[in-house]
Amino acid sequence: MRSLTLDHASFWYPATESPALRDVTLDVAQGEVVALVGALGAGASTLLLVAADLAPRVTGGRLAGAVARRDRSGIVLPTPWTQSSGMAFTVWDEVAFGPANLGWPTHEIARQVDRALERLELVPLASRDPATLSGGELQRVIIAAILAMDPGLVLFDEPAAELDAEGARTLWRLIRLLAREGKAVLLATSALDALPDVADRVVWLEDGAVRAVGTPDLLAEVAVCDAGLGTSVATVWRASGLPEPYPLTVAHAVQRWQ
Amino acid sequence: MSIRLLALIPVAAAISLALSAAVDAVALPLFLDTTGTILATALAGPGVGIATGVMTSVVNTLRNPTFWPFVVVQIIVALYAWIAARAGLFRSFRTAVPAGLGLGVIASVTSTPISYLVFGCTTTGGIALTTALGKALGLPPLGACFFGSFVSDFGDKAVTFALVTSVLHALPRRTAARFPWALRAIGAA
Amino acid sequence: MGGRLHPFTLLAIAAALPALAWILPAPTGGAWTAAVALVLTLTPGASPGLTDTGSSPGWRPGLVVFRTAVLTAAPFWLFLLLLHDVPTTIAIGLRVTTMVASFVWLVAALEPARLVEAMVAAGWSASVAYLLAATLRAVPLLKTRAQRIVEAQRCRGLSPRGGIAARLRALRALALPLVLSALHEVDERALALETRGLVPGIRRTPLAPPPDPAVEQAARWALLLACLAALVRRFI
Numbered sequence: 294m295r296s297l298t299l300d301h302a303s304f305w306y307p308a309t310e311s312p313a314l315r316d317v318t319l320d321v322a323q324g325e326v327v328a329l330v331g332a333l334g335a336g337a338s339t340l341l342l343v344a345a346d347l348a349p350r351v352t353g354g355r356l357a358g359a360v361a362r363r364d365r366s367g368i369v370l371p372t373p374w375t376q377s378s379g380m381a382f383t384v385w386d387e388v389a390f391g392p393a394n395l396g397w398p399t400h401e402i403a404r405q406v407d408r409a410l411e412r413l414e415l416v417p418l419a420s421r422d423p424a425t426l427s428g429g430e431l432q433r434v435i436i437a438a439i440l441a442m443d444p445g446l447v448l449f450d451e452p453a454a455e456l457d458a459e460g461a462r463t464l465w466r467l468i469r470l471l472a473r474e475g476k477a478v479l480l481a482t483s484a485l486d487a488l489p490d491v492a493d494r495v496v497w498l499e500d501g502a503v504r505a506v507g508t509p510d511l512l513a514e515v516a517v518c519d520a521g522l523g524t525s526v527a528t529v530w531r532a533s534g535l536p537e538p539y540p541l542t543v544a545h546a547v548q549r550w551q
Numbered sequence: 552m553s554i555r556l557l558a559l560i561p562v563a564a565a566i567s568l569a570l571s572a573a574v575d576a577v578a579l580p581l582f583l584d585t586t587g588t589i590l591a592t593a594l595a596g597p598g599v600g601i602a603t604g605v606m607t608s609v610v611n612t613l614r615n616p617t618f619w620p621f622v623v624v625q626i627i628v629a630l631y632a633w634i635a636a637r638a639g640l641f642r643s644f645r646t647a648v649p650a651g652l653g654l655g656v657i658a659s660v661t662s663t664p665i666s667y668l669v670f671g672c673t674t675t676g677g678i679a680l681t682t683a684l685g686k687a688l689g690l691p692p693l694g695a696c697f698f699g700s701f702v703s704d705f706g707d708k709a710v711t712f713a714l715v716t717s718v719l720h721a722l723p724r725r726t727a728a729r730f731p732w733a734l735r736a737i738g739a740a
Numbered sequence: 741m742g743g744r745l746h747p748f749t750l751l752a753i754a755a756a757l758p759a760l761a762w763i764l765p766a767p768t769g770g771a772w773t774a775a776v777a778l779v780l781t782l783t784p785g786a787s788p789g790l791t792d793t794g795s796s797p798g799w800r801p802g803l804v805v806f807r808t809a810v811l812t813a814a815p816f817w818l819f820l821l822l823l824h825d826v827p828t829t830i831a832i833g834l835r836v837t838t839m840v841a842s843f844v845w846l847v848a849a850l851e852p853a854r855l856v857e858a859m860v861a862a863g864w865s866a867s868v869a870y871l872l873a874a875t876l877r878a879v880p881l882l883k884t885r886a887q888r889i890v891e892a893q894r895c896r897g898l899s900p901r902g903g904i905a906a907r908l909r910a911l912r913a914l915a916l917p918l919v920l921s922a923l924h925e926v927d928e929r930a931l932a933l934e935t936r937g938l939v940p941g942i943r944r945t946p947l948a949p950p951p952d953p954a955v956e957q958a959a960r961w962a963l964l965l966a967c968l969a970a971l972v973r974r975f976i
Binding site for chain 3: 552553554557558559560561562564565566568569570571572573574576577578579581583590594602609610612613615616617619669670671672673679680682683686710713714717718722726729
């Protein structure tokens with residue numbers, strides 16, 4: 294079942310003439326992870342804001358085309374320090390901020406918050422002041438805060454930007470787990486090497502439009518690598534002058550080599 | 552009030568209070584403690600400006616309780632800034648600085664009775680000393696108190712208006728367009 | 741005492757004492773209220789952790805809050821002596837001391853988190869609670885950023901020397917990055933708040949509402965009535 298459908302969606306920010314999104318048609322099903330890849334300014338963040346019903350409602354601007362959402366959405370933005378509520382004095386309260394705003398009863402809030410803290414390995418930090426956390430810790434708190442609201446559609450904009458390698462691995466495992474639980478996940482990331490294990494589909498955005506859609510194998514295609522969006526293995530293979538098709542992962546490269 | 556304007560208020564109030572670091576670094580006798588109020592008003596109108604002024608006073612009061620009676624001044628500043636924004640007076644320094652000087656007079660007139668009646672004109676050491684100077688020059692008590700407030704407010708508000716003008720002109724169009732009054736304040740709408 | 745009282749009770753006491761100091765005839769009224777306010781600063785509930793006093797070896801926590809109140813009020817007495825006669829100095833000085841001591845005690849005794857929860861539990865708009873909490877949180881963050889900008893500009897040659905014009909240009913170079921970066925973040929903050937459900941008109945669930953016994957509610961009403969009665973008596 295589709296959680297999100299964009300049908301020929303175009304979007305213009307206020308006081309701009311060229312659209313940030315051009316004629317995008319895309320859907321995300323429940324239980325699916327769709328990754329958006331593209332160069333800076335390709336429109337991935339804008340697409341996420343449109344999907345989250347924040348553009349044009351909060352950003353202003355103009356939307357053309359149709360957007361249909363079946364589930365409540367939650368979005369994780371790239372910079373954690375602008376996402377903290379400003380009202381919470383402990384990590385627990387920060388994660389509980391969203392569920393409290395939804396008017397849930399306290400026992401349900403506690404259940405969701407405790408679950409989210411466990412998933413993001415934040416239980417030892419529960420009583421810490423969010424203002425004292427590192428960027429990576431705060432980003433995990435924000436992710437927990439969004440998950441505690443139990444959205445059906447989860448949107449991530451560069452969620453691993455502030456995380457160390459171990460934190461990023463925890464995040465990718467969590468994203469797959471969310472999909473297994475039936476949530477729809479739409480994710481914009483430049484961590485291309487993680488996508489073969491994380492994403493079911495990859496959407497290549499260029500200049501606000503969809504250039505190509507496919508499985509993660511897309512990240513080893515010639516055109517994608519030419520645009521600088523291939524996985525590290527594919528990029529190195531190509532740079533070494535080795536023949537197509539480029540391998541997607543180390544395992545593929547070993548297979549090809551043998 | 553939209554969420555964007557709600558999010559603006561604490562940021563604008565914090566701007567007023569954080570600029571003291573910049574003022575200290577250049578060793579100028581300024582406060583700039585109405586910068587956030589004037590900026591918020593120029594961007595989003597008098598309601599947001601007044602709320603910013605009140606929040607600035609609340610936080611200032613937690614630091615020094617004698618600030619609270621002067622919340623009235625912050626409200627007057629917001630209303631004046633709104634009139635200035637409607638008239639597009641932030642379009643250049645040539646219009647903004649005189650408008651700021653005008654606010655300096657109004658702020659002094661508003662703060663003097665509060666300073667006199669509540670604190671006997673002793674709100675800061677600088678005001679107390681300039682009040683004493685005014686008294687020595689033969690001014691009546693209220694006049695001496697006004698003299699003290701005027702000396703501190705006059706230049707401060709002119710610099711604040713100039714600073715807000717710089718900020719409004721430096722804002723990218725795309726960002727400014729998201730605030731209801733920003734373009735009108737600089738005469739661009 | 742302060743730490744266990746409901747936040748609204750703390751606010752009521754901190755507002756009533758200065759009000760009574762101004763309403764009651766000077767200097768007796770001011771002397772009583774100043775004495776009560778200074779005694780409050782010595783109560784165990786006044787924690788120096790919330791008062792920006794720094795560490796003071798040898799001072800008990802209550803005395804640190806008391807010291808802050810005295811040191812904040814002291815300059816006013818000096819300036820008052822400079823400008824006024826002794827009776828006026830005493831009358832105004834006692835009122836100002838009451839105000840200062842009441843608020844210093846309030847800041848030391850009041851936990852912002854408890855106040856926010858009390859506001860939500862009492863049915864205040866979540867937006868108002870947000871404004872108070874978010875402003876308190878934003879100020880130190882922006883102050884730290886301002887200091888970093890000052891240090892960065894100093895490394896680039898910014899100097900406090902020179903005429904007024906040069907200093908004003910330097911002020912602009914310091915203030916503009918701070919203000920523009922803060923404004924740029926407003927958009928992201930708005931998006932984050934919206935996505936986490938802080939929308940106008942919501943009925944937010946209080947997470948840990950502080951208990952508000954009937955006796956404290958009655959005490960707050962009694963304080964209000966006492967102020968009104970004193971006002972009526974003063975002018976009739």
